[in-house]
Amino acid sequence: MTYYQKLEQHAKKLSKISHLSAICSWDQAAKMPEGGNAARSEAMAELALIHHELATAPSLTEWFARAETESLSKEQKISLQEMKRSWQNDNILPADLVEKKSLAGSKCEHAWRTQRKENNWHEFSQNLEAVVKLAREEAQIRAEATGLSRYDAMMALYEPGMTCEKIDSIFGQVKTWLPALIQQVRAKQASDQVITPKGPFPIAQQKALSLDIMGKLGFDFRHGRLDVSTHPFCGGVPTDVRITTRYDEADFTSALMGVIHETGHARYEQGLPEQWHGLPVGQARSMGVHESQSLFFEMQLSRSKPFIEILAPLAREAFDRNNDKALSTDNLALFSTRVEPGYIRVDADEVTYPAHIILRYEIERDLIEGKIEVADIPELWDKKMTEYLGLSTKGNFTDGCMQDIHWTDGSFGYFPSYTLGAMYAAQFMAAMRREMNVENLIRERNLQPIFNWLDRHVWKKASFLSTDNLLKEATGETLNPEHFKAHLESRYLED
Amino acid sequence: MTYYQKLEQHAKKLSKISHLSAICSWDQAAKMPEGGNAARSEAMAELALIHHELATAPSLTEWFARAETESLSKEQKISLQEMKRSWQNDNILPADLVEKKSLAGSKCEHAWRTQRKENNWHEFSQNLEAVVKLAREEAQIRAEATGLSRYDAMMALYEPGMTCEKIDSIFGQVKTWLPALIQQVRAKQASDQVITPKGPFPIAQQKALSLDIMGKLGFDFRHGRLDVSTHPFCGGVPTDVRITTRYDEADFTSALMGVIHETGHARYEQGLPEQWHGLPVGQARSMGVHESQSLFFEMQLSRSKPFIEILAPLAREAFDRNNDKALSTDNLALFSTRVEPGYIRVDADEVTYPAHIILRYEIERDLIEGKIEVADIPELWDKKMTEYLGLSTKGNFTDGCMQDIHWTDGSFGYFPSYTLGAMYAAQFMAAMRREMNVENLIRERNLQPIFNWLDRHVWKKASFLSTDNLLKEATGETLNPEHFKAHLESRYLED
Structure with a gap:
C-alpha cells in the first residue's frame, strides 16, 4: 500500500466517524427527547475525542512527507493537498488551547442564551472577552503556520483562498451603492399593496x-x-x-x-x-x-x-x-x-442582508487583528447599523450585537460566507x-x-x-x- | 486513581460508543432512507471495530488483576464482577474466529432473506453448516474458559446462570402438560363467538x-x-x-x-x-x-x-x-x-408459544453439543411440531425450520429466553x-x-x-x- 493509499484509508476512517456524529447531531436536534441530552452530549464528546486522536496521530507527519514523493495522478495530487489542508487545520493548535477554547466557548454560548434575553451585555462581554483572547491566540498560530494575516487565517477555515484584501475591496464597493439602493427600493415599494397571508395554515x-x-x-x-x-x-x-x-x-x-x-x-x-x-x-x-x-x-x-x-x-x-x-x-x-431594514440578520431580505454582514465583518476583522476591543463593539454596532440601515441599536444589545451565536463559541471568520x-x-x-x-x-x-x-x-x-x-x-x-x-x-x- | 476507577472509566467510554451505535441502529431501522444504507453500514462497522479494540485493550488484564486486590464496597465488588464478565465475553474469542463468524453470519443471513421465500433448504443448509461449524468452535472455547458445557456457555451470553440441566427439567415438565392443555383450551374456546375487528383503522x-x-x-x-x-x-x-x-x-x-x-x-x-x-x-x-x-x-x-x-x-x-x-x-x-396452534413462532399466542421454543431449544442444544447435524433439522422439526402442536412441516421449510433469523448469524442459546x-x-x-x-x-x-x-x-x-x-x-x-x-x-x- 502506498502512503497516499494509507492516507486515503485514514481519511475514510475519519469520515465514517464524522458520519455517525452527523446523524447523532441531527437526531439530537430533530428527534431526541429532552431527557436524553446529558448522556448524548457526553457520548458525542467522546466520539469527537476519538476523532481528534485519530486525526492527529503522530505517524501522519511521515505519511504526508512520503506521499508527497509518490507518483500520483492529477486528481490524487489535489486529493493529497486537501487531506493535508484538513490535517493541518486539525493539528495546528496545541491540545491545551483546543480544550480552553472549547470550555470558554461552551460557557459563553450557554450563558448567552439567557443573557441575550436579559439584554445583559455587561456579563456577556466578560465571557466574550475570554473567547476573543483565545481566538486571537488561535489566529496568531494559524497565521504563523500559513503566512496569512490573522483574520485571513481564521477565514481560511471556512472560505479558503479568501482574504481581507479581496473582501475589503468587494464590500467597499457594495457600501458605495447599497444604502442608496435600499432607499430607492423602499421608495418604489411604498405604493405596493401587499396582503400578508393570514393563517392558520395547518x-x-x-x-x-x-x-x-x-x-x-x-x-x-x-x-x-x-x-x-x-x-x-x-x-x-x-x-x-x-x-x-x-x-x-x-x-x-x-x-x-x-x-x-x-x-x-x-x-x-x-x-x-x-x-x-x-x-x-x-x-x-x-x-x-x-x-x-x-x-x-x-x-x-x-x-x-x-x-x-x-x-x-x-x-x-x-x-x-x-x-x-x-x-x-x-x-x-x-x-x-418585500424589502424592509430591520435589526435581525436572520430575518433580513436579500437587499438589506449584506449590510448586516459587512457590519459584522468589519467588527470581527478588527477584533481579531487587535485593532478594537470587545468593549468597543456596542458603539461600533450602533454606528454602522445607523449608517448602513438607518437603525440605531443604542442600549439594545438583544437585537444588536448579542443576536448571533457565531462569536459566542469563537467562530470568527464565518460571517463573510x-x-x-x-x-x-x-x-x-x-x-x-x-x-x-x-x-x-x-x-x-x-x-x-x-x-x-x-x-x-x-x-x-x-x-x-x-x-x-x-x-x-x-x-x-x-x-x-x-x-x-x-x-x-x-x-x-x-x- | 484506583484500578477499579480506571476500569469504571473505561467501561463508561465503551458505553458511550454503544450509545451512539444504538441511536444510529435505531435511525437505520426507523428513519434512514434506503440509499443511505451502504455508507451507514460501513460507518457502523468502523464504530464496532473501535469498540472492539478498546474492549480488548491488553492493559485490561493487569487492571482487572490489580482491581481484584483493592478494597471495594459490596456494590463495587459486584460491579467489578460484571465488568469482568463483559470483558471476558468480548475477549475470549481469537480475532480470526470473530471475523470468520461475522462473515459467515452475514452471508447466511443475507442469502436467507431470499432462500426462505423460495423454500430453498438445500442452499440455505450449506451456509448454515458453516455458521454451525464456527458456533461449535466458539462454544468449545467458551466452554473451556468457563467450565460450562458447550451449549451452557453459549446460553450464558444471554441468560447467565441458566443451564441445560435446569432447562431440561423445566421444559420437560412443560412437555408433560402443554399438549393436553392446548387441546383443553381449544375445546373450551370452540363454542366462543369471536368477531374479528374489521379495518380500516387509520x-x-x-x-x-x-x-x-x-x-x-x-x-x-x-x-x-x-x-x-x-x-x-x-x-x-x-x-x-x-x-x-x-x-x-x-x-x-x-x-x-x-x-x-x-x-x-x-x-x-x-x-x-x-x-x-x-x-x-x-x-x-x-x-x-x-x-x-x-x-x-x-x-x-x-x-x-x-x-x-x-x-x-x-x-x-x-x-x-x-x-x-x-x-x-x-x-x-x-x-x-384466542388460542390456535400455528406454524409461525412470532405469531403464536402465549399458550402455544412455549412449544415453539422447546422445539428450537432441543434442536439447537443437540446441534451445538454435536449430537445432531444441520441435515437432521427438517425431520426433527417436523416430528416435534407434529408431537407438540399437531402440525406437520414436511417439505415446508419457509414456515418451518427456516422461519427465524436467530440461527442465521449464529445466535445459538437465545431462544430459551x-x-x-x-x-x-x-x-x-x-x-x-x-x-x-x-x-x-x-x-x-x-x-x-x-x-x-x-x-x-x-x-x-x-x-x-x-x-x-x-x-x-x-x-x-x-x-x-x-x-x-x-x-x-x-x-x-x-x-
Whole structure:
C-alpha cells in the first residue's frame, strides 16, 4: 500500500466517524427527547475525542512527507493537498488551547442564551472577552503556520483562498451603492399593496407542500429526508442528507422558503461525486459556495416571478384557498420580495442582508487583528447599523450585537460566507443565463437544465478547484460583485 | 486513581460508543432512507471495530488483576464482577474466529432473506453448516474458559446462570402438560363467538391510541419515543429509549399489543438505576428478565380482563366506533386470548408459544453439543411440531425450520429466553398478588403500585443480583414453572 493509499484509508476512517456524529447531531436536534441530552452530549464528546486522536496521530507527519514523493495522478495530487489542508487545520493548535477554547466557548454560548434575553451585555462581554483572547491566540498560530494575516487565517477555515484584501475591496464597493439602493427600493415599494397571508395554515398541509416542492427541486428522497427542528439546518452525509424546517401556523412562507433554501444545500451534498465520498477533496468547496447553492435555490430561483407562478397555485391548492387573494401569484411575488431594514440578520431580505454582514465583518476583522476591543463593539454596532440601515441599536444589545451565536463559541471568520454566497449565486445565474433562457425553462416547468448546469459546474467539482478557479471555469471570471448588484437592481428596481 | 476507577472509566467510554451505535441502529431501522444504507453500514462497522479494540485493550488484564486486590464496597465488588464478565465475553474469542463468524453470519443471513421465500433448504443448509461449524468452535472455547458445557456457555451470553440441566427439567415438565392443555383450551374456546375487528383503522388514530396507552403504562416521554419500523424493537439507551411498532390498517390489535410489549422493555430500561448508568452492573440482568418485563406488560397485564375493560372503550373512542361489537370489552377479551396452534413462532399466542421454543431449544442444544447435524433439522422439526402442536412441516421449510433469523448469524442459546421470560413474568405476578389485589388496582385505574413493585424488585436491581437471587428476593423462590402453568390454566380454562 502506498502512503497516499494509507492516507486515503485514514481519511475514510475519519469520515465514517464524522458520519455517525452527523446523524447523532441531527437526531439530537430533530428527534431526541429532552431527557436524553446529558448522556448524548457526553457520548458525542467522546466520539469527537476519538476523532481528534485519530486525526492527529503522530505517524501522519511521515505519511504526508512520503506521499508527497509518490507518483500520483492529477486528481490524487489535489486529493493529497486537501487531506493535508484538513490535517493541518486539525493539528495546528496545541491540545491545551483546543480544550480552553472549547470550555470558554461552551460557557459563553450557554450563558448567552439567557443573557441575550436579559439584554445583559455587561456579563456577556466578560465571557466574550475570554473567547476573543483565545481566538486571537488561535489566529496568531494559524497565521504563523500559513503566512496569512490573522483574520485571513481564521477565514481560511471556512472560505479558503479568501482574504481581507479581496473582501475589503468587494464590500467597499457594495457600501458605495447599497444604502442608496435600499432607499430607492423602499421608495418604489411604498405604493405596493401587499396582503400578508393570514393563517392558520395547518402544519400537515405545509409539510405536504414542502415535500412537493422539494421533489420538484430534485431533492432525492432515496438519499435524504425532511424533519422538524428549532433551528433549521442541512445535516447528515451525502448519501443521506437530513434537512429540517420549523413550521409556523400563522405563516407558511417562512417554512417553505426555508425548505427551499435547505434543499439547495442538500442538492449540493447529494450531487457531490460519489467516487470521492469520504475524502476531503470530495467535500463541498467552502461555506460560501455552499451558501451559494442554498441562495441560488431560494433567492435566484424560487423568489423569481416565474417560479412564484409555479408556487402560488400549489399553495392555493395545498391550503384549499382558491379564492384567497393573499395567495395570488402577484401578491405572493410582492410578498416574497418585500424589502424592509430591520435589526435581525436572520430575518433580513436579500437587499438589506449584506449590510448586516459587512457590519459584522468589519467588527470581527478588527477584533481579531487587535485593532478594537470587545468593549468597543456596542458603539461600533450602533454606528454602522445607523449608517448602513438607518437603525440605531443604542442600549439594545438583544437585537444588536448579542443576536448571533457565531462569536459566542469563537467562530470568527464565518460571517463573510453568507454574502459571498449571495454573490456567487448571482454570478452563477448570470453565467447560466448566457447559456439558456432560465425564465422560459421555469415557465415550461423544465428545471432539469438548470440543475444540470449546477451539477456540472459546482456539485461535481467538489473541492477539486479553488473557489477562484471554480468561479472562473463556471462563469469566466473570479468573483465579480457587479452580478449581485445587477441582480438586485433588476429584481427590485426594474419592471 | 484506583484500578477499579480506571476500569469504571473505561467501561463508561465503551458505553458511550454503544450509545451512539444504538441511536444510529435505531435511525437505520426507523428513519434512514434506503440509499443511505451502504455508507451507514460501513460507518457502523468502523464504530464496532473501535469498540472492539478498546474492549480488548491488553492493559485490561493487569487492571482487572490489580482491581481484584483493592478494597471495594459490596456494590463495587459486584460491579467489578460484571465488568469482568463483559470483558471476558468480548475477549475470549481469537480475532480470526470473530471475523470468520461475522462473515459467515452475514452471508447466511443475507442469502436467507431470499432462500426462505423460495423454500430453498438445500442452499440455505450449506451456509448454515458453516455458521454451525464456527458456533461449535466458539462454544468449545467458551466452554473451556468457563467450565460450562458447550451449549451452557453459549446460553450464558444471554441468560447467565441458566443451564441445560435446569432447562431440561423445566421444559420437560412443560412437555408433560402443554399438549393436553392446548387441546383443553381449544375445546373450551370452540363454542366462543369471536368477531374479528374489521379495518380500516387509520394509522394516525392507531398512533394516538398507542401513545395514550404508553402514557397510561408509565412510559416516560422525556426519556424516549415511539416510531415505526419493519421489525418492532426496543432500542436506544436508558435515558432515551426508542421503541418502534408497525401499523396494519386492517388490524389495530397487533400494533397496539406490540407497543405494550415494547413499553414493558422500555420501562425496564428507563427504570434502571441512574447512578449506575454506563456500567455493566447497571444494565438489565438478562434477555430472559428483559422479556419477563415485556411479557408482564403484554400478557400478564394487558390481555387480562380488567385491562381490556380499560382498553376497549379507549379503542372505540380512538376509532370513533361506539357501536362496533367487535370492539366491545367482551369480544376484545376473547379476541386477545384466542388460542390456535400455528406454524409461525412470532405469531403464536402465549399458550402455544412455549412449544415453539422447546422445539428450537432441543434442536439447537443437540446441534451445538454435536449430537445432531444441520441435515437432521427438517425431520426433527417436523416430528416435534407434529408431537407438540399437531402440525406437520414436511417439505415446508419457509414456515418451518427456516422461519427465524436467530440461527442465521449464529445466535445459538437465545431462544430459551423467550419462554423463561414468560415464566418469570407469571412468577412475578403471582408474588405481586400476594401483596396486593392486582385486578382491583387495574379496575381502579391505579397501576402505580404495580409499577412500583416491578421497579423495586426488578428494574432497580439491574445486574446486582443473579437471576436466581433476583427471583428469590422478589418472589421467595427460584424459577418455578408452576406459576406459568397456573396462569395459563386460570386465564384459559377457568370462568
